[in-house]
Amino acid sequence: MVTHVSPEEVVRTGILVRIPPALRSYTQGQDEVVVEARDVRGLLDALEAAFPGIRDRVMDEAGRRRQYVNIFHNDELTRDPLPDIRLAPGDVVHILPSVAGG
């Protein structure tokens, strides 16, 4: 279940996911949500269940992180393969576009 909760509750219940502006159309405008997940695969599954279509914006159908999408785990840039990265209650995950394009 995904909800908008206090930081205290995050520590107790799950992972805080910060949603970039470009993807807030999926989350009904919420800039952060909380999911229960043991790893990034589970996190993306939980996001997709709550906000259909959002996973495809982060990962492509081949299971790769989109080239210019970054995921930070507790402020550290994660490296592939993303799905296996372990998470723990209280962790914070940022989804952000990298500086790219023109």
Added chain:
Amino acid sequence: MVLAVGTKKGGFLFHSADRRKWSVAGPHMPGRAVYHMIVDPRDGRTVYAGAPMTAEPWGPAVYRGRIGSELKSSASAPKFKEGSGLSVTRIWHIEPGPADEPETIYAGVEPAALFRSEDRGDTWEGFDALNYHPTRKDWQPGNGGLCLHSVLVDPRKPKHIVIGISAVGTFETKDGGLSWTTENKGVRAEFMPNRYPEMGQCVHKLAWDAAGDGSIFHQNHCGTYHRGPSGGAWTEVSKGLPSDFGFPIAAHPHEKRTAFVAPLTADVNRVFPKGQMAVWKTSNAGERWRRSTKGLPGPNAFMGVLREGMAVDAGDPLGVYVGTNTGQLFASRDEGDSWKMIADFLPPILSVQAAEAR
């Protein structure tokens, strides 16, 4: 009349009641590279576009909406099968389906593949026999990417489809996509050791000849071609043109054997020859070409036109439209004899399409 114009920074709709004075609406999908945008000619009011979702990093989407309303992404975008190792990175072309299937559309994508939707883009089915063709391992991208950009659906027999892929060539199916043949006989590939390989030709754009008998016009990286109704080898018809390189080709919708091209200097110099923008017209399937420059910029106009940058309407006399990669949009109300600039300072124009608004 409405013109759908895709640009590097959004899509625009130009409206006119008389094809003299034009008003503009947009940008739709601002800031995004709209590789193709169309008004569905079957209803004259549904707009489709291929563009990144929100912004470039987030993957491609098909947009849909009525003229005058906000375009929104459809429920899903074309996708390869899980486990294929492939992923769609860009929508290059959206093609309306047959007239009696008003909710059917086709999408050509990068990396090269063809998809079909029967619900106006909400769900998609891939043409597996093409998308996972045995030769796919040998497909190499052209300079613009490995893109499937031309989709011709035969209005007489919708199971007959011809598609073009840059630097791979032309494929054809007559059984609705269950099997595909390479259709590149007679087409040069000057960048290959064998100049006439079975596959690897860099098709830039295909267009049905208005003859309605299955004849096709073809602008290639290496020449301009025409293929007759019985299929088989292409006939090169570059003679009489200033070069064998160009991107768009647009066929007259009513007059058979009639088409327009916009040749550029060469593949290593993709601007109009001698800085004079010109559109060339044939009325006999390329036996002869006639140059038109009246109202077009030059002699110091060093720009080009991309593969989707030329369109015709269905008017009488015919309207022809050309958008440049420097953001000018030109229109002709007299079958290409003379031109008038109807917009300037647009972002680089990626696509132009004309339809009768209803």
